[in-house]
Amino acid sequence: MTFLSPDLLDRIHSRAEETDRLNSFPHEDLAELTAAGYLTAFVPQEFGGAGLTAEQICAEQTRLAQAAPATALGINMHHIIVGLGRHLVASGIDSGRQILEGAMNGDIFAFGISEPGNDLVLFGSMTEARPDGEGGYSFHGLKVFTSLSPVWTKLMTFGRDDSGDDGPHSVFAILDRERGGFTVRDDWDTLGMRGTQSNSTMLEGAHAPAEQVLQRVEPGPSKEPVIFGIFSYFEVFLAATYLGIGNRAIEVAAEKVKTRRSVLHQDVYANDPDIRWRLASAALRMNSAAAEVTLLARDLDAGRDRGDLWYPQLSAAKNAASEASLYAVEQAIRSTGGSSYSNSNELSRLYRDVLAGLFQPSDQESLHSSWANVVLGPITE
Known part of the structure; x- marks a missing residue:
């Protein structure tokens, strides 16, 4: 059984060439995928979503990429953050609930991890995470390959906190687009995957209050x-x-x-x-x-x-x-x-x-x- 209908995928495929040629974001694809419930497909049923498994999302992503690779890659980032929410909740960390509840309320999540020249990627950040004294953080640094940059409402990001006596820590948090504190650069002019519109994002003090901090952990690979x-x-x-x-x-x-x-x-x-x-x-x-x-x-x-x-x-x-x-x-x-x-x-x-x-x-x-x-x-x- 498949989630995305063949007719929907045919329509998405019919627009893929123009999206690539114009170097534009596939707004029509996103609207149709949203209407089909695909952005909440990976949200567990107890939170109101369709409750698809990771295996099922993989199958749908493969089918979507056959129709339009850039559309699939962009939506992929939203599903990753929803998956993170699922894993946090399953691990007993309540901060993950905001992701699942946000997705059900229409939020579109983007992935703000990669930084220019940083081959540590997820295991260490060059972005500063400055504590606000109340459990929240402001973020200062440049993120690249930020897919869905024209449309995201929430950005999952991380930075390095050097303020504590316990050594440097990586701070992962959710940023709200409406709060500002960032600039999206119009710099996505690439060889391929043009429809993802993965523009660079300069974090200029973008703030996450305490309730939007997901975890503060030691840098490096871990089971956190x-x-x-x-x-x-x-x-x-x-x-x-x-x-x-x-x-x-x-x-x-x-x-x-x-x-x-x-x-x-x-x-x-x-x-x-x-x-x-x-x-x-x-x-x-x-x-x-x-x-x-x-x-x-x-x-x-x-x-x-x-x-x-x-x-x-x-x-x-x-x-x-x-x-x-x-x-x-x-x-x-x-x-x-x-x-x-x-x-x-x-x-x-x-x-x-x-x-x-x-x-x-x-x-x-x-x-x-x-x-x-x-x-x-x-x-x-």
Whole structure:
């Protein structure tokens, strides 16, 4: 059973090319997805939502990305924050309730974590979190890749608090757009994923009162609910979204080679053994990556304890999905010929969109470092 109807996805797909060409935000997509209840689909039923599981959201994100990758990637960030809310509440941390209740009240959540040049990403911030003396914080620093920047109502962000005697801590909080204290820069002019409109956000004292502080934790990888909640849903939902790009590329190529004819062989390319091998190899890579993502999502739903392997395995699934999808798009382009080099060809857009997966955490360097520690242990003196 699927949540998003085929007709809705067809309409979203019909607008994807124009959104990319105009470098604009897909407002119509958002309106239709909101009306369909998709922004509250991951909210538990006891809070009034549809109560879909992580596995089900992954499946829907893959389908949405097949229709419009940038729309899916933007909405992905909202689902991640809702997932964080779910995890906090399940862990006995009541600050997560505001996320779930906010989503039910129409809030759109954005993800304000990444900073320029900061390869610690979630595990340490360069943004200042200054305490207000009443349990709240004001935030000062630059966040990049802030998807949904034209429309978010709440921004989940974090910064570094150096004020205490207990050493530096990372402070995670929810900011209200209506309170101000920030500037959104109009700087999203990228190769692909243009519809996410992930403009940079300069935090200029944006304030979160005490009740909107989610957690204050020591920097670095940990099992703290706010860290694990963000990391786990970010990686698995991102992976599911990239799967949609690879799947769509194979669909487009399969349609094309059934009609594209070889003058040399006087037959359609779908009967050429080399072309068949290319698309089959792409489908095999996608099949393996999809299985990896699905299993992780099921384990998140079941609350399975993978111990110290959770973080490296989540990173591995994201990388498997993004790399498999990149491979699938490349094989699709090779199979369909020079027409795919045109900007008007969907495969050209899919190629530009899938490249974003190279830069989103966890990247290849971080992944291999993590797995080297799994296999060999830390570097010795």
